[in-house]
Amino acid sequence: MASTNELVKLSASQMAEKLKSGEVSSKELTQAHLNVIESAEPSIQAFLKISGDTALEQAEDADKRRAAGEELPELSGVPIAVKDMIVTKGIETTAASKILEGWVPPYDATVVEKLKKAGMPILGKTNLDEFAQGSSTEHSGFHPTNNPWDTSRVPGGSGGGSAAAVASFEAPLALGTDTGGSIRQPGALTGTVGVKPTYGGVSRFGAIAMASSLDQIGPVGRTVLDTALLHEVIGGYDERDSTSIPEELPKIVKAAREGQKMDLKGLKVGVVKEIGGEGFQPGVKARFDESLTLLEQMGAEIVEVGAPHFPYSLGAYYIIMPSEVSSNLARYDGMRYGLRVMPPEGVPQTAANMMAYTREAGFGDEVKRRIILGTYALSAGYYDAWYGSAQKVRTLIIRDFEAAFEKADVLVSPTSPTTAFKFGEQIDDPLTMYLNDVATIPANLGGVPAMSIPAGLSDDGLPVGFQFFAPQKRDDVMYKPAAALEAALNEKWQAPLWSNLKTPWLDSANQTVEA
Template sequence: MSALTRKTAAELAAAVRTGEVSAVEVTQAHLDRIAAVDGTAEAGVHAFLHLDADGALAAAAAVDEKRAAGDDLGPLAGVPLALKDVIVTSDMPTTVGSKLLEGWQPPYDATVTRRLRDAGIVILGKTNLDEFAMGSSTENSAYGVTRNPWDLTRIPGGSGGGSAAALAAFEAPLAIGTDTGGSIRQPAAVTGTVGVKPTYGGVSRYGLVACASSLDQAGPCARTVLDAALLHTVIAGHDPLDSTSIDQPVPDVVAAARRGAEGDLTGLRVGVVKELGGEGYQAGVEARFNDAVALLSKLGAEVVEVSCPHFKYGLPAYYLILPSEVSSNLARFDAMRYGLRVGDDGTRSAEEVMSLTRGQGFGAEAKRRIMLGTYALSSGYYDAYYGQAQKVRTLIARDFEAAFAQVDVLVSPTTPTTAFPIGEKVDDPLAMYMNDLCTIPSNLAGNASASFPAGLADEDGLPVGLHVMAPVMADDRLYLVGAAVEAAYASQWGGTLLEQAPALEGIAP
């Protein structure tokens, strides 16, 4: 493995700026790494659905030309990135992990994509995900499973398992994910990486193929807290093209990360959510979480227990609100305008073509959620199901408000378990949904949250995540806590958690 693929994004950007290494060399090293370990769904990590080697090298060459001309480079110029295939790109297909959009080439760039390009970040390609971002394991992709680099027989989380796996396999130092109920944070937890769900509206959703519009949020994924903060700064900020975008200054997350790395959390009040733990949580996960809480106290934070009584209703409320919005959003895939079109031989009506297309194009999980959402929104059931779920959503938001009146941040495990074996829960939707138990409340309330590496579970030696939640537009608090924990653990572990990950040379499942 090239030493360049082991460097952080901040280190790579600095090396490019000084001319120590060219952006082309950095990009080629990561392309070589992908060629060595990514493989296919049958053999390899399979983090990428589409790799744009020529486009990436051209973008890197443009950065090198700017440096040679004496132009100022952005803080992440020349750094490669893996982009979740739910964010549209004008020069690459956007499939959303579905046969319905196989080969679809969008006519425009998402705001996130444009901001990445403007910053000189090199987009390597598009990463695998559960179809239309629906799932917790990346097993629902129409293009095969992605494997966890820590153990290729296990899942990398979902829906953004491809982005997290690309980081953990050292295929890219940066990635973009999207989070509807935990799809950035849960993959981060089970792969030993950093994943941040910004405040809802803090990052533009323009050009993000919708799953559930009131829940979806793009965010940064990285191997270190500082790298995530630098990427957050690039993609965040008001966008007039997104009506839900917040027109406020972006919190100074980079300064918070640098301050946190000093390791002093004196004066910070941390609330441990008592409802997010206990029965159903893996012993090794709870042990590492308790260690992390003790570490926060050692770093000077005041730790107290906080009750958020309505969090326990978050899962059922979420699985009524999300499918309802899915039912509405996915109605646009009707075979009439773009995407897959089945049975249009001149003998069938438009309704028949639509039915055949949706029947063959959507996978089992997408169909399950469309049907559930359609039922919840139907006449006679709207108030009983969707309306009641929205009331619960309000109660969860009030729980957060009450908690944040007492403490600065809340903490919990990110997931109840470590990465489970591929195939173990694919036929048990309810068991699969339980993976998002800790992460869903923040999506329902719209506040900021993140997952940071917290060590390895004793039972299986797999990564555990510390989940940190902060108030709306207080994203900087996440980075303060995450960087402090990261620095303290680094002194114990001799580096990041990924330094303990198994090598993937000569990879085989």
């Protein structure tokens, strides 16, 4: 049989084939990933919680179901990591916040129910910026996560844990949440694929709310096809989410497979004029332009499109998002679950004081910053000037998308202005940190699907992301060119990007396996 090293480096769809043919069992595959986690975690720290025992039980169950001849989805038996922003029954869920430390949810998120139904073992819960607020995972209440490409650098955020776990072969797939780029920007910085589906395309029930009108759960993987397969597992209407779209998902996997044929004749690709320029690294720009050439070579027509209100999206986002954060995070008050800090002696022991002391102790600086911003923006007398205006900008951005999609089938841009930065480089400068999401935020404001795929390495040897946007409810439309570009790049490099990644932890894992 295959070694751990060979197994974990397969794509999820290749693993699925081996499971189907009986070449490998889910239990073996899950154990192999747990071995990698054990040896990689000291240097990567992608996980907040590892649920090895339950993962192996779930794997055994998946093997039994297969043996019994049950009709199973393609990814059945393939293990997965779940961002700790998504609730898992019986597994501690914290949103990387001290205020939720020790909280064990009594229920599963809809997406977790779907993973279980599909027979996908859950390896553990991945790290993030506290309550998904940040672009580097440095704001985790527990510990940072290191970028597998350079452990002195951040993996992006907020979903740095999921991206790093997938990039370092700790997991073939992961779930993320994306409010302003938290799936796509870490994807770009770690050389992985990250997808933010159409708003309402994947149920938010059980995703801890950051900014409800922007949050979306999505897949993280190493290939476009893998994310497509996962997208179809987790997507679809859910009556428990009022904002869920009551329609069938488009044929995403079919679109990805279609793209692998590398024929894009008739496809109009719109380059968003307003994303790029100042603040974007030359290496990022170079990889972006090369990818455009590849798309053109496969028959796509490249056009430039204007989205005149995109430059206002960051400003609108930093009103709408904190406003919703200030309300969504009110419930963490020490009353019912999580941290409770009583006032010190001499301070009246009232409920109000307990709430104040709990929130003071439980929330980190970035979360407090956003709660204060949002509370201010929603205040009487300021609402119209701030929240009201931001919502108007949002409407204009939605119209920009509609107009742009009349000129092009998909829109493209770099995912992130820069490659992975060093720890501490931006942590004391929130405004610079916020600029990381300048290219990703418009998709959240517009509710449209978007994804990032690796476009190569910059001159600093670090991964660069290429972003596709598609019209609302047409996630399939971006999967096709994304899969085509991925295939063209792999052909050009004669190997996937990750073959350049040094993985010392895999060597030690390999020595410890094979019972």
